[in-house]
Amino acid sequence: MSSNPAPSGAPLRLEAVRKVYRSGDSEIVAVDHATLTVADGEIVALLGPSGSGKTTLLSIAGGLLTSTEGRVVVGGQDITDRSPRELTEFRRTTVGFVFQSVNLVPFLTAEENLLVVAELSGRSGMSRRDARQRAKELLDELGLGHRAGNLPSQLSGGERQRVAIGRALFNRPALVLFDEPTSALDTKIGEQVMELIQNEMRSRGTAAVIVTHDTRMTHYADRTVRIVDGVLSDDPVAAGHP
Amino acid sequence: MSLAVTELRRRPGRFAVATVVLTFLSLLLLLLGGLLDGLFLGSTGAIRAQRADVIVYSDTARDSFLRSRLTTEVRRQVEQVDGVEAVGGLGFSLLGATVPGETDLADVAVAGYELPPSGVPDPPSAGHAWADERLREAGVSIGDTLAVGPAGTPITIDGWVEDTNYLQQGALWVTLDTWREVQNANRPDAFVAPDVVQVFVVRGAGGDGLAAAIDAATGSTSTLTRDDAVFALPGVSEQQSTFNAIIFSTLAVVLAVVALFFSLLTLERTGLYGVLKAIGASTRRLFAGVVIQAVTVAVIAFVIGGVLAFVGDALLPGDIPLQLTPGRYVFTFVALVVAAVLGSAISLRRVTRIDPASAIGSAA
Ligand SMILES: Nc1ncnc2c1ncn2[C@@H]1O[C@H](COP(=O)(O)OP(=O)(O)OP(=O)(O)O)[C@@H](O)[C@H]1O
Ligand SMILES: [Mg+2]
Numbered sequence: 001m002s003s004n005p006a007p008s009g010a011p012l013r014l015e016a017v018r019k020v021y022r023s024g025d026s027e028i029v030a031v032d033h034a035t036l037t038v039a040d041g042e043i044v045a046l047l048g049p050s051g052s053g054k055t056t057l058l059s060i061a062g063g064l065l066t067s068t069e070g071r072v073v074v075g076g077q078d079i080t081d082r083s084p085r086e087l088t089e090f091r092r093t094t095v096g097f098v099f100q101s102v103n104l105v106p107f108l109t110a111e112e113n114l115l116v117v118a119e120l121s122g123r124s125g126m127s128r129r130d131a132r133q134r135a136k137e138l139l140d141e142l143g144l145g146h147r148a149g150n151l152p153s154q155l156s157g158g159e160r161q162r163v164a165i166g167r168a169l170f171n172r173p174a175l176v177l178f179d180e181p182t183s184a185l186d187t188k189i190g191e192q193v194m195e196l197i198q199n200e201m202r203s204r205g206t207a208a209v210i211v212t213h214d215t216r217m218t219h220y221a222d223r224t225v226r227i228v229d230g231v232l233s234d235d236p237v238a239a240g241h242p
Numbered sequence: 243m244s245l246a247v248t249e250l251r252r253r254p255g256r257f258a259v260a261t262v263v264l265t266f267l268s269l270l271l272l273l274l275g276g277l278l279d280g281l282f283l284g285s286t287g288a289i290r291a292q293r294a295d296v297i298v299y300s301d302t303a304r305d306s307f308l309r310s311r312l313t314t315e316v317r318r319q320v321e322q323v324d325g326v327e328a329v330g331g332l333g334f335s336l337l338g339a340t341v342p343g344e345t346d347l348a349d350v351a352v353a354g355y356e357l358p359p360s361g362v363p364d365p366p367s368a369g370h371a372w373a374d375e376r377l378r379e380a381g382v383s384i385g386d387t388l389a390v391g392p393a394g395t396p397i398t399i400d401g402w403v404e405d406t407n408y409l410q411q412g413a414l415w416v417t418l419d420t421w422r423e424v425q426n427a428n429r430p431d432a433f434v435a436p437d438v439v440q441v442f443v444v445r446g447a448g449g450d451g452l453a454a455a456i457d458a459a460t461g462s463t464s465t466l467t468r469d470d471a472v473f474a475l476p477g478v479s480e481q482q483s484t485f486n487a488i489i490f491s492t493l494a495v496v497l498a499v500v501a502l503f504f505s506l507l508t509l510e511r512t513g514l515y516g517v518l519k520a521i522g523a524s525t526r527r528l529f530a531g532v533v534i535q536a537v538t539v540a541v542i543a544f545v546i547g548g549v550l551a552f553v554g555d556a557l558l559p560g561d562i563p564l565q566l567t568p569g570r571y572v573f574t575f576v577a578l579v580v581a582a583v584l585g586s587a588i589s590l591r592r593v594t595r596i597d598p599a600s601a602i603g604s605a606a
Contacts, residue, residue, distance in 0.1 A: 055602055064520055064599040085524070091598070092522020099602055103517040105245065107252045119244055120522050167521070179602050 009076035011175040011207035012038040012061055017070035019056050019230075030056040032230040033070070038175070041205040043198065045221035047212055053230040054211040055179055061209060062095045062177045063087040075174030092120055096168030096176040100183055103164065104152040110163045111135045111148040117170040138166040142196065158189040165197060169204070176201065178210040182217060194220040246531030250538055260503040261539050261546075267496050268540075268547030268578060269554075271489060275570040276555065278485035280563030281410070285481075286472045287374070288334070288351065288408035291359035294443035296453045297332075297471040301464045305474040307334050308432075310440045312463070317442060319460045326446040326456070330357030331418050331439030335425045336411055337391040341381045348380035351408035352390060352397070354421020357443055362403045365417040373399045377412035379560045390414075391428030409475065410563065493581050500536050500585025508532060508589040512596055519598035529593045536586035540578045548574075 019031040030053045038044050048054050059065040060072060063079050066087075071080045075094055082090060091097075104113045111132075118131035125131065139148050142162045152160055161181060168176050178197065182190030194210075198220045201208045210221060218224045226233050250257060289297075298320060303310030312331075320329050333354045338347035352371075358364055362372055373382055377399075382388065387398045397414055406413045416424070422434045434440075444465075446452050453465035466474060473479045508515075515528050548571060555566050 059599050059602055062520075062602075064602060088519065088522055088524050088598070091520065097520055097602070099517070099520075103513070103601060105514065105518075107249050108245075112248070116245065116518070117521065120518075120527065 009073060010037050010039055011042075011075055012036070012209065013071075013073040014057075014061065015071040015073075017057070017060055017067045017072060019053070019060060019065065020068045030230050031060065031067070034227075034230070034232045036225060036232060038207045038209060041201070041207055042223065043201050043208045043210065043221045045210050045212055045218040045224040046227060047215065047218055047224050048227035049213060052227045054213075054227055056230075057227065057232075058177050058179055058209060058211050061175070062097060063090045064097075092117075093171060094174055096171070096173040098161070098164045098168045098176065098178045098181045100180040104160060104167075106152055109149050109151055110139060110144055110155065110159075110166075113152070113163055114138060114166050114170050117167055121171070134170065135166070138169060139163075141200070142166050156189075157185050158193055161185065161193050162196065165193075165200065169200060169206070172204075173206065176206055176208045178208060180211055180213070182212070183214070187216075190214075190217070246534045247538070250535055256507070257535070257539050260499065261543050263499050264496065264540055264543030264578070265546045265550070267492060267499070268544045268574060269550050271492050271496075271574045271577070272547060272551035272566065272570065273554070273564065274485060274489050274492065275574060276551065276564045276566045277562075278481065278489070279567050279570055280565035281481050281485075282478065283405065283565055284376070284407050284410045284563050285475055285478055287405045288353055288359070288413050289468065289472050289475065291361060291406045292332075292443050292468055293357065293360050293445065294330075294468050295446055295448075296444050296456065296465050296467055298442040298444060298456055298460075298463045298465045299440075301457075301462055303464065305464065305466060305471070306476070307332075307440045308336075311434070312439055312442055313435075314437045316460050316462060320442055320444060320456055320463075323446075323452070323455050323459045325448040325452050326444055328357060328445040330355065330443050331441075332356075332443050333418065333421050333425065333434065333440040334408055335391075335421065335429060336409065337424070337428055339388040339390045339397075339414075340394070341388055342386050344381040346380070348377055348382060348388070349411040350377070350388070350390060351411035351413045352421055352424045353406075353408065353413050353415050354418040354439070355415060356418060357445070359406060359415075362406060362415050363401070365415070366400050368417055368420050369396060369398060370400045371397045371414040371416045371420075372401050372403045373415075374406045374413040375402050375404050376407050377414075378402075380412065382412075388414075390424055393427035395424045395427050397424070409477075493577050496540075496578060496581040497585040500540070500582050501588040504532055504536050504586045505589045505592060507535075508592045512592075512600070515593060515596045516598060516600035519596060520601035525594050525596075529590050532589050532593065533583055533586045536582040537579055540582035541575075544575050544578050 014034055014036045017031055017034045021028040021030055034057055046054050060067045079090055105116060114135040115131055118125045139145050144159060144162055147155060147159060182193050185193060194217055299305055299310040300312055317329055320326060335352040337350055339350045341348050355365060366372060382399060384399050384401060387396050390397050418439060425434050456465045457463050551566060555564055558564055
């Protein structure tokens with residue numbers, strides 16, 4: 001199996017990104033001139049209060065939303081002006097997502113939930129055998145080898161989130177985006193999952209942005225960026241290693 | 243795609259209601275279609291079997307065999323027309339017949355002919371007949387002598403022919419003379435003079451042009467192509483349009499059931515589809531999954547409905563004119579699949595509108 005395709009440029013570069021939501025007459029500036037670069041293998045925690053624009057920023061970085069202004073470059077690809085169809089392709093091939101809530105396919109086993117990624121790639125993806133091999137390896141690594149054949153309803157919250165991490169890593173993305181991956185878990189399990197995320201990212205040299213509003217989680221990151229009312233600021237105090 | 247198929251396999255219960263409803267609708271479609279075909283085939287066999295290009299009626303007959311009368315003089319005029327190759331007389335009498343050993347009367351259509359229709363041998367000897375297989379159900383056997391009509395004219399059965407019935411009555415193919423004898427003994431009010439027949443079946447070249455040429459030459463006839471003559475039989479086109487209206491209404495119900503069921507299912511899957519779109523599933527792929535599920539449910543329903551219709555056909559009493567033809571199965575299958583595709587297409591808009599950003603936090 002090939003290793004990470006070497007992306008030309010940083011895994012993520014946001015340049016003066018602005019996002020304005022319009023609802024009726026009112027405008028909400030959710031993200032305001034955000035500039036952020038995530039280096040190769042870097043884990044960045046994005047910390048901020050509720051409604052500060054964390055999810056919006058993450059969605060823009062992952063091609064789920066388009067920005068109103070500014071430039072978005074992921075793994076060397078400028079996605080600023082891409083069409084919805086091109087963004088679908090981009091999300092499938094270039095980024096991994098882990099969401100806050102349970103979002104596995106309920107009628108597929110843990111292993112099959114990983115294989116969905118291969119199925120979505122269709123013929124352009126890897127062979128069935130390679131895909132199964134990769135799913136097995138990932139699940140073993142995530143400590144879920146013995147749960148590969150279980151449905152999500154038969155897994156605990158922490159196990160489900162680990163399956164979701166496996167799914168996000170399946171296509172060897174340049175960047176993995178986590179939106180409050182532990183907020184639905186209790187503290188202890190949450191810390192285990194964060195530790196796992198840290199290990200997985202480190203061992204692969206994959207860059208990640210982890211959204212959280214919990215300062216206790218930031219020490220798993222290399223760097224913490226704060227966001228308040230859509231404005232970013234570096235937070236040297238909260239940065240550091242465990 | 244395999245996602246859609248896997249869901250069908252793992253959660254058959256979710257699709258059970260739709261499958262059961264569509265099974266009943268397929269059964270209904272097959273039974274309605276089978277009845278229509280049975281009625282059509284049983285009414286028109288004697289005409290469809292004619293190896294003729296056109297059929298000549300007297301112009302006062304308004305395209306009815308029973309009202310039509312043609313003389314040898316007209317016959318000579320028809321024979322003179324360019325393109326005419328052969329002319330044969332034909333006449334029908336619809337009567338009841340007493341079958342030896344049976345209490346109920348058998349409905350028979352005594353058919354006098356000259357040119358053999360397909361599957362019918364040359365005319366038998368006087369007082370004898372080739373009988374349509376349909377009369378077996380009325381207890382008729384080869385060698386029996388039936389007493390036909392109130393006058394009890396004797397007709398002896400020499401052998402069987404198939405699919406030659408006339409207006410749901412079992413055909414008895416006899417010579418023109420025997421037919422006239424039967425007609426004049428039992429229907430003195432509609433007497434047929436010697437050498438007179440009801441219609442001519444004409445073989446020749448030219449189709450519609452031939453019909454027009456014949457009418458122009460005689461000045462006293464109305465000529466139809468064989469296919470038009472089939473639909474001019476009393477009740478045939480009315481049956482077709484009535485049954486087809488019911489069949490197409492049933493298909494509209496199929497479409498509505500599929501549309502409703504799968505749009506509810508799609509609504510229920512909004513969250514899941516949002517997540518799948520977020521991780522790179524295209525609208526096209528998700529929508530294809532919905533269509534595949536709808537078509538699979540329709541095909542399963544068709545198979546079960548088809549088996550039920552087949553078994554039902556075997557169990558139903560023989561006097562119900564149900565005929566399940568391969569063509570009817572094919573038509574019903576294609577119609578169901580088309581209805582399933584169109585019905586599930588209603589969900590396309592809903593699938594398209596699902597925002598991938600809905601998968602994540604509060605950002606949608
Ligand atoms: N689709 C939308 N339409 C209008 N306004 C929106 C939309 N999505 C988010 N917003 C607004 O944009 C701002 C930022 O929202 P966002 O979801 O990015 O915050 P967040 O930091 O992720 O919050 P939380 O911690 O509660 O998840 C909020 O004021 C929110 O109300
Ligand atoms: Mg959020």
